Amino acid sequence: MTIPAYPSLDEADRRILRLVQADAGLTLQELAERAGLSASPCWRRLKRMQDAGVIRATVALVAPRAVGFATRAMVHVSLLDHTEATIARFDAFVQRSAQVLDCASITGSDDYVLTVVARDPEDLERFLMRELLALGVVRSSTTHFVLRQTKATTALPVD
Secondary structure: OOOOOOOOOOHHHHHHHHHHHHOOOOOHHHHHHHHOOOHHHHHHHHHHHHHOOOOOOOOOOOOHHHHOOOEEEEEEEEEOOOOHHHHHHHHHHHHHOOOEEEEEEOOOOOOEEEEEEEOOHHHHHHHHHHHHHHHOOEEEEEEEEOOOOOOOOOOOOOO
């Protein structure tokens, strides 16, 4: 896998990135004013960063509880083996599962850690038993309920 060549970012680009990470709904005029630029140069910089993949997407962040997801858990997963077929099956499951918000391959005694949302503990149990473990490729899983989230951000430090 090759690492994409991103454009070098100057201070104006970083200001734009900080602003759109905080509020992607700003109009171009608002963004330009807050970044200390006129609209055309701001748009060109924004477009260049989008085209280069620095800005991957513009999304709305939805409050999980507002749409019925009151339960969040971190699920550590160990696979039965590390064959291509097993990994591909697990990765495909993760990609199609809307309840899995995040999946990372990790070092240590487990293979992956998942961030999973559910409507309640029973919904989480259903997901674990009837979906995750039913895959037939999971050796073990350990679930940690999130009691309280003290920080949640998608903003990267672009200083």
